[in-house]
Amino acid sequence: MKQNIYDDPGFFANYSSMERSIHGLDAAGEWQAFRALLPDLRDKRVLDLCCGFGWHCRYARQQQARSVVGVDISEKMLARARETTDDPGIEYRREAIEDIDFATEEFDVVITSLALHYVKHFDLVCQKVFRCLATGGAFVLSVEHPVFTALETQDWHYGPNDVRLHWPVDNYQQEGIGTPVGWLTTSSNITELSRLTSTRCSMQASSSPES
Numbered sequence: 001m002k003q004n005i006y007d008d009p010g011f012f013a014n015y016s017s018m019e020r021s022i023h024g025l026d027a028a029g030e031w032q033a034f035r036a037l038l039p040d041l042r043d044k045r046v047l048d049l050c051c052g053f054g055w056h057c058r059y060a061r062q063q064q065a066r067s068v069v070g071v072d073i074s075e076k077m078l079a080r081a082r083e084t085t086d087d088p089g090i091e092y093r094r095e096a097i098e099d100i101d102f103a104t105e106e107f108d109v110v111i112t113s114l115a116l117h118y119v120k121h122f123d124l125v126c127q128k129v130f131r132c133l134a135t136g137g138a139f140v141l142s143v144e145h146p147v148f149t150a151l152e153t154q155d156w157h158y159g160p161n162d163v164r165l166h167w168p169v170d171n172y173q174q175e176g177i178g179t180p181v182g183w184l185t186t187s188s189n190i191t192e193l194s195r196l197t198s199t200r201c202s203m204q205a206s207s208s209p210e211s
């Protein structure tokens with residue numbers, strides 16, 4: 001399941017018009033929490049998996065990272081990343097996260113933001129990340145919370161006059177592949193994998209050679 005929905009013209013246009021796509025990390029809801037988890041990036045070799053428009057790659061270099069590699073499956077996302085990057089210290093590569101094959105201990109920090117819910121074999125990605133991370137390195141990631149991925153409608157329940165009543169949390173505990181309806185697209189040509197945080201943590205931990 002290596003989907004590339006971000007190269008769909010309609011989806012890409014809608015994603016491009018989101019606040020985070022226009023204004024960058026400061027307009028991204030998860031950014032403050034994500035940034036707090038990052039180690040000191042000075043002189044680090046950083047890998048950004050599913051880098052999208054490259055916001056995190058550029059941030060890493062602002063923090064004096066030695067080098068940054070950004071990987072993404074989408075040609076359109078990478079084209080925008082390259083247009084908005086003027087820095088020989090950042091290299092963008094088109095590749096699926098499932099296919100990455102970096103050298104052992106090639107990076108000090110691996111980050112990936114809001115993309116792993118598109119990937120079926122999270123455990124395999126973790127194994128690849130652990131292999132290319134130097135000893136003592138950091139793997140910092142964010143995924144869509146199951147409160148979003150558990151329900152295909154991914155929308156509020158509305159009352160009369162479209163008043164928001166509540167956000168449904170049905171099927172919260174249910175893990176598996178869903179096809180969210182209405183998120184940037186009108187067709188159901190996108191799949192997301194809902195997993196509980198506890199499941200991801202145990203998969204991540206068991207991928208480490210030290211566990």
Ligand SMILES: C[S@@+](CC[C@H](N)C(=O)[O-])C[C@H]1O[C@@H](n2cnc3c(N)ncnc32)[C@H](O)[C@@H]1O
Nearest residue numbers: 006050051052072073074077096097113115118
């Ligand atoms: C929601 S965007 C997040 C982009 C960026 N990480 C950010 O936080 O701004 C998800 C990104 O993941 C990429 N992506 C999704 N599935 C992928 C896969 N299997 N391999 C590589 N990139 C993938 C998409 O092309 C898209 O650029």
